Amino acid sequence: MSARAYVVAEFAAEAPLLAAARALRGRGLADLDLHSPVPLHGADEALGLKRSVVPRIALVLGLAGVATGYVMQWWMVGVDFPINVGGRPPQSAPAFIPITFELGILFAALGIFLGLFGLWGLPRLHHPVFEVEAFRSASVDGLWLSAAVEAAGVAAVAAELRALGARQVEIVEDGP
Amino acid sequence: MNATPFQGGSRLTGIAGAVAAAALGLTALGAVGDPRQALASYLVAFVYWLGIALGALILLGALHAAKARWPVVLRRFLETIPQTLPLFALLFLPIALGLKHVFVWVEPAGLGGELAQAVAHKRPYLNVPFFLARAVVYFVVWIGVAHLLRRWSVQQDRVGGHALTLRQRRLGAASLPFLALTLSFAAFDWMMSIDPRFYSTIFGVYWFAGSFLGAFAVLAIAAAATRALPDHFGHHLNADHVHSLGKFLLAFTAFWAYIAFSQFMLIWIANLPEEVPWYIVRTGSPWGRVGIFLALGHFVVPFFLLLSRDLKRDPRRLAMVAAWLLLVHWLDLHWVIMPHVHQAGPAPSWMDLTAFVGVGAAFLAFLVFRMRGAATVPVGDPYLEESLRYQPQ
Numbered sequence: 150m151s152a153r154a155y156v157v158a159e160f161a162a163e164a165p166l167l168a169a170a171r172a173l174r175g176r177g178l179a180d181l182d183l184h185s186p187v188p189l190h191g192a193d194e195a196l197g198l199k200r201s202v203v204p205r206i207a208l209v210l211g212l213a214g215v216a217t218g219y220v221m222q223w224w225m226v227g228v229d230f231p232i233n234v235g236g237r238p239p240q241s242a243p244a245f246i247p248i249t250f251e252l253g254i255l256f257a258a259l260g261i262f263l264g265l266f267g268l269w270g271l272p273r274l275h276h277p278v279f280e281v282e283a284f285r286s287a288s289v290d291g292l293w294l295s296a297a298v299e300a301a302g303v304a305a306v307a308a309e310l311r312a313l314g315a316r317q318v319e320i321v322e323d324g325p
Numbered sequence: 326m327n328a329t330p331f332q333g334g335s336r337l338t339g340i341a342g343a344v345a346a347a348a349l350g351l352t353a354l355g356a357v358g359d360p361r362q363a364l365a366s367y368l369v370a371f372v373y374w375l376g377i378a379l380g381a382l383i384l385l386g387a388l389h390a391a392k393a394r395w396p397v398v399l400r401r402f403l404e405t406i407p408q409t410l411p412l413f414a415l416l417f418l419p420i421a422l423g424l425k426h427v428f429v430w431v432e433p434a435g436l437g438g439e440l441a442q443a444v445a446h447k448r449p450y451l452n453v454p455f456f457l458a459r460a461v462v463y464f465v466v467w468i469g470v471a472h473l474l475r476r477w478s479v480q481q482d483r484v485g486g487h488a489l490t491l492r493q494r495r496l497g498a499a500s501l502p503f504l505a506l507t508l509s510f511a512a513f514d515w516m517m518s519i520d521p522r523f524y525s526t527i528f529g530v531y532w533f534a535g536s537f538l539g540a541f542a543v544l545a546i547a548a549a550a551t552r553a554l555p556d557h558f559g560h561h562l563n564a565d566h567v568h569s570l571g572k573f574l575l576a577f578t579a580f581w582a583y584i585a586f587s588q589f590m591l592i593w594i595a596n597l598p599e600e601v602p603w604y605i606v607r608t609g610s611p612w613g614r615v616g617i618f619l620a621l622g623h624f625v626v627p628f629f630l631l632l633s634r635d636l637k638r639d640p641r642r643l644a645m646v647a648a649w650l651l652l653v654h655w656l657d658l659h660w661v662i663m664p665h666v667h668q669a670g671p672a673p674s675w676m677d678l679t680a681f682v683g684v685g686a687a688f689l690a691f692l693v694f695r696m697r698g699a700a701t702v703p704v705g706d707p708y709l710e711e712s713l714r715y716q717p718q
Contacts, residue, residue, distance in 0.1 A: 244594065
């Protein structure tokens with residue numbers, strides 16, 4: 150694996166930030182991110198983000214929860230240890246529905262919660278771009294762009310970002 | 326944005342009025358031969374369309390209570406749907422005149438056994454004068470709230486400002502408990518009392534759940550139908566408005582299933598002799614197949630269809646799902662009311678169709694007629710601009 154580096158650049162306003170993201174994406178750089186203390190309208194489009202996979206995770210896990218809930222009760226009170234409750238047959242589907250529903254909700258909710266963690270890259274606690282002291286302003290008032298670049302192209306990308314109007318550009322080596 | 330009062334629609338009113346007169350006339354002819362069937366078919370059609378008008382009224386009150394700003398653009402249409410309530414007060418007359426053909430408690434002399442005892446026990450509540458007096462109260466409350474909310478909104482078209490918005494919000498919020506209670510008791514009176522032994526406290530919510538969903542379905546269909554007409558609200562909706570309507574359809578499809586299942590499961594699990602026969606007829610006999618079909622067609626299929634984001638943002642496909650929901654909502658009320666007349670199993674009658682079309686066409690004619698004389702969008706509302714820009718996230 151060739152060495153990689155991160156190029157981070159701060160912009161003074163939203164429009165040049167989004168324009169820079171579009172320009173770098175036009176050059177074929179795919180591993181881009183934007184960092185901002187406020188929601189950026191149009192960031193999804195500028196970064197070329199696809200629709201989130203979270204709804205799919207929720208659907209699959211929700212259905213898995215429904216299946217787990219129903220099969221669990223079907224086996225436990227219907228097959229393994231039949232219990233006579235008020236004279237109803239051991240396999241009483243209506244009585245199984247509430248737990249089936251609840252487990253569907255639980256699995257879907259946990260899927261969203263943990264799935265998001267996974268997509269965010271947790272439990273990774275540190276990222277090379279944090280090495281840049283000025284990058285801290287991304288959680289106060291700074292608008293930042295970060296790009297993961299092959300070592301060979303770092304200088305060109307940094308120069309291009311300056312040309313695109315970046316206030317400051319820093320390069321961070323990835324690795325130990 | 327067209328601020329001039331709407332004056333069109335006379336052709337649609339004429340056609341729908343003629344269809345209503347013909348279909349209701351046919352139903353009346355049928356009543357001569359088989360009054361029991363005719364009245365039951367008519368009752369299904371009546372509570373179906375009335376429920377949609379009430380669902381729209383409650384939605385209007387709820388949106389005012391929530392100070393909702395995004396739906397302002399579609400609010401005038403929502404205000405106009407409940408303006409059909411005076412029509413339903415008129416359409417209630419055939420039911421009031423033919424009470425004894427559907428409601429066994431009207432003439433208890435011929436009853437025997439536990440049914441006679443149940444009717445005698447409930448006499449202080451289930452008697453004709455009190456029944457009619459309650460109906461008057463319901464309609465007075467509904468028509469009063471619907472009339473005031475729209476009147477202030479139309480007045481705002483001319484004078485603008487925020488004062489009338491505040492007034493609408495206060496009445497909208499304050500009316501909700503009264504609307505909820507009157508709707509619930511109307512459901513007890515007009516549908517649940519058909520079998521005087523049966524009682525379910527959630528029954529009113531069950532009617533509400535289907536009707537509220539129906540109101541959203543009507544909104545979605547009207548939005549798609551008026552998309553190409555610059556005079557109407559559908560023209561001004563963006564994809565996010567349509568998406569929100571779709572989300573509401575999804576939510577209340579699930580809500581209906583939740584309520585329907587809650588009522589069923591509590592009665593099934595308690596297995597009490599007063600309550601459970603109602604479900605034995607509706608799940609045991611061939612009616613049970615209708616019940617299974619409702620679980621699939623009224624919940625499973627529309628629920629999974631409406632999960633799709635693309636479908637919810639496409640007015641045309643959303644309107645098709647909405648039309649399907651309106652269809653199965655009718656089947657739901659049919660399944661609630663008809664087993665009392667046809668215990669052995671479903672027995673469709675041509676009067677089911679004529680009553681449904683008749684009341685529906687009268688509803689449509691009156692709705693379009695009442696749209697006249699006011700702008701089709703609340704042009705004086707201070708939040709209209711914000712509503713037109715609606716873009717969540």
